[in-house]
Amino acid sequence: xxxxxxxxxxxxxxxxxxxxxxxxxxxxxxxxxxxxxxxxxxxxxxxxxxxxxxxxxxxxxxxxxxxxxxxxxxxxxxxxxxxxxxxxxxxxxxxxxxxxxxxxxxxxxxxxxxxxxxxxxxxxxxxxxxxxxxxxxxxxxxxxxxxxxxxxxxxxxxxxxxxxxxxxxxxxxxxxxxxxxxxxxxxxxxxxxxxxxxxxxxxxxxxxxxxxxxxxxxxxxxxxxxxxxxxxxxxxxxxxxxxxx
Amino acid sequence: xxxxxxxxxxxxxxxxxxxxxxxxxxxxxxxxxxxxxxxxxxxxxxxxxxxxxxxxxxxxxxxxxxxxxxxxxxxxxxxxxxxxxxxxxxxxxxxxxxxxxxxxxxxxxxxxxxxxxxxxxxxxxxxxxxxxxxxxxxxxxxxxxxxxxxxxxxxxxxxxxxxxxxxxxxxxxxxxxxxxxxxxxxxxxxxxxxxxxxxxxxxxx
Numbered sequence: 001x002x003x004x005x006x007x008x009x010x011x012x013x014x015x016x017x018x019x020x021x022x023x024x025x026x027x028x029x030x031x032x033x034x035x036x037x038x039x040x041x042x043x044x045x046x047x048x049x050x051x052x053x054x055x056x057x058x059x060x061x062x063x064x065x066x067x068x069x070x071x072x073x074x075x076x077x078x079x080x081x082x083x084x085x086x087x088x089x090x091x092x093x094x095x096x097x098x099x100x101x102x103x104x105x106x107x108x109x110x111x112x113x114x115x116x117x118x119x120x121x122x123x124x125x126x127x128x129x130x131x132x133x134x135x136x137x138x139x140x141x142x143x144x145x146x147x148x149x150x151x152x153x154x155x156x157x158x159x160x161x162x163x164x165x166x167x168x169x170x171x172x173x174x175x176x177x178x179x180x181x182x183x184x185x186x187x188x189x190x191x192x193x194x195x196x197x198x199x200x201x202x203x204x205x206x207x208x209x210x211x212x213x214x215x216x217x218x219x220x221x222x223x224x225x226x227x228x229x230x231x232x233x234x235x236x237x238x239x240x241x242x243x244x245x
Numbered sequence: 246x247x248x249x250x251x252x253x254x255x256x257x258x259x260x261x262x263x264x265x266x267x268x269x270x271x272x273x274x275x276x277x278x279x280x281x282x283x284x285x286x287x288x289x290x291x292x293x294x295x296x297x298x299x300x301x302x303x304x305x306x307x308x309x310x311x312x313x314x315x316x317x318x319x320x321x322x323x324x325x326x327x328x329x330x331x332x333x334x335x336x337x338x339x340x341x342x343x344x345x346x347x348x349x350x351x352x353x354x355x356x357x358x359x360x361x362x363x364x365x366x367x368x369x370x371x372x373x374x375x376x377x378x379x380x381x382x383x384x385x386x387x388x389x390x391x392x393x394x395x396x397x398x399x400x401x402x403x404x405x406x407x408x409x410x411x412x413x414x415x416x417x418x419x420x421x422x423x424x425x426x427x428x429x430x431x432x433x434x435x436x437x438x439x440x441x442x443x444x445x446x447x448x449x450x
Contacts (some may be wrong), residue, residue: 003289014449020389027260029387033439037419039449042410045369047380047395048450050329051319052284052345060280069349070278090253103268113264115352120344127278129268134309165268167263173319174450176391178384180259192407194260197389203257242305 010044011174011231012090017044027193028154044174053174054099060217063131066104066144072126077123078107082223083181084215085156086138086170090232094138100228101131101167102181106205109150118150143221144204146183154193163187165172169232181226182208258390261411265315265384266349273349284347287318287361291341294323294362299396299425299433302355303383306440310355314385320378325365356407365396369409376404376411378423383437393448396435397424414446422446 022034042048062069067076083102087095105111108120112128126145134140147162163180170176178244182189182204189195189208199202206229216224266274272282281308288294288299294446303311321327322342326334329344338344342362369375376397383392397405405411405424413421423444437445 015255016449018254022389022392024389027387027389029389030260030311030389032276033311033385034306034357034389034438035392035444035447036306037446039416039447042413042448042450043370044450045375046327046332046367047319047321047375047378049329050331052343053329054283057284058281062260063279070276088253090255092253103267104263110277111264112274113267115263127276129271129277129278131268131283143430148312151266165259165265167261167268173380173382173393175436176382177256178261178265178391180378198257198259200257202252206254206256207259215325221341229256232252232254 002090007037009234010049011172011233014231018198018200018203021184027197030197033150048174051169051170051171051176054097054169056133059131061135064140064142066127066130066142069130071125076106076126076145078126078148080143080221081082082141082143082215082217082221083209083226084139084141084223085163085172085209085225085227087134087140087228087230088138088212089170089230093232094136095170095230096132096136096138098134098136098138098171099131099169100140100162101129102144102146103129104144104164105150107148109148119229120148120150149186149188158193159188161186161192166186166226166228168228168230175230177228177230179207181224182213183224184208248360260386261315261384261391262263262388262400263313265313269315270347270349284317284345286296287320287321287343287346287359289339289341289343292322292339292362293429296360297363297431297433298358298360299435300356300358300436301425301437302357303350303437303439310350311439312350312352312355313386314350314355314357314388316357317345317382318348319345319359319380320364323362323365323375325364325367327367366404373409374404374407376401376408378408378410381437392439393424393450394437394445395448396433398433399427401443412422419446
């Protein structure tokens with residue numbers, strides 16, 4: 001057999017106008033941490049269209065259940081919620097078997113992190129992180145408590161809306177994404193400098209999970225639905241056609 | 246009016262924030278929760294190849310180290326193959342080689358390091374060959390969307406000179422920002438400058 005070129009189907013160009021810019025002075029920390037030179041546009045190679053893979057052996061049985069995965073003496077304090085949805089690509093195709101990781105503050109708005117000094121108390125029964133793989137249909141779910149808003153030092157009186165950080169892999173290093181999930185109806189969303197780094201309000205709506213009563217467990221947990229969209233991908237081969245294709 | 250294309254939009258990125266370790270490396274945040282933390286071992290002891298250590302700093306526009314950055318790296322094995330089903334040579338990759346890792350800084354100094362095997366050359370586009378390299382992806386507070394870059398090896402100057410990606414960088418001096426210095430045999434130093442003088446080349450991939 002001839003030395004075959006890897007089959008390369010590139011991802012769609014990332015819409016940089018939809019994402020936040022690097023330099024967003026309203027979010028002060030970005031000022032010194034944003035490149036000033038233009039990003040160099042790179043044709044994807046095998047290095048970019050591949051990425052790490054994960055299997056069920058990597059996970060424990062409670063990793064997706066934040067009510068139980070750090071519980072010591074009982075359940076954590078707070079509103080019990082289910083966060084569920086699908087990971088899709090821009091063509092609407094589900095992304096199966098992909099790693100979704102989340103982290104969040106507790107109900108009082110305090111993170112379990114040695115660098116968080118906010119005086120709201122640590123919850124002894126809440127770690128604040130979870131992870132899972134999507135199923136064959138791209139579906140995932142977590143059980144957790146609703147995080148509280150908290151103050152942060154951007155302006156003196158800045159408050160983060162309640163949010164859950166979400167990290168997703170997809171199938172390639174090019175699809176790697178970290179974002180934040182907000183909650184329907186939170187009045188802090190439009191006031192937040194980090195939210196306001198996103199230029200298009202429609203993109204903010206897309207990060208705002210909808211209350212989903214149909215998915216609630218009556219008398220137990222309310223639910224929010226949050227779909228995550230990763231970059232889509234060309235389905236055709238480009239110039240490196242394999243023989244017979 | 247025309248038909249709708251019905252593409253979805255990619256979810257917009259948001260900063261990973263200062264507490265990214267809780268989600269991605271809880272041990273670094275100061276607590277144990279998972280049996281296995283992901284990304285701690287890039288190349289297990291049975292992985293063939295030259296063992297190397299890479300260390301460095303991420304430096305912001307004021308010249309200060311970024312102490313809360315989290316880096317992810319992705320690389321081929323010593324033969325230049327990726328452990329991924331779309332690499333035609335993936336079946337030959339050692340099961341001890343993951344190729345991916347998470348790199349945490351020392352919160353006091355910002356210094357980070359990781360151990361791995363030196364990657365081999367990998368195929369480029371249109372029949373070219375890429376010099377051995379490691380992909381980097383950086384997230385932190387103040388970084389609104391993950392920054393992607395590549396690291397090459399100083400001691401592979403001939404391969405670097407022919408590398409199609411390095412050669413895309415018009416300003417020759419900026420190519421050096423992607424080349425790690427060899428400080429001793431098997432140890433490389435890679436400084437990533439986010440802004441200003443000597444700013445690292447970042448990619449829109």
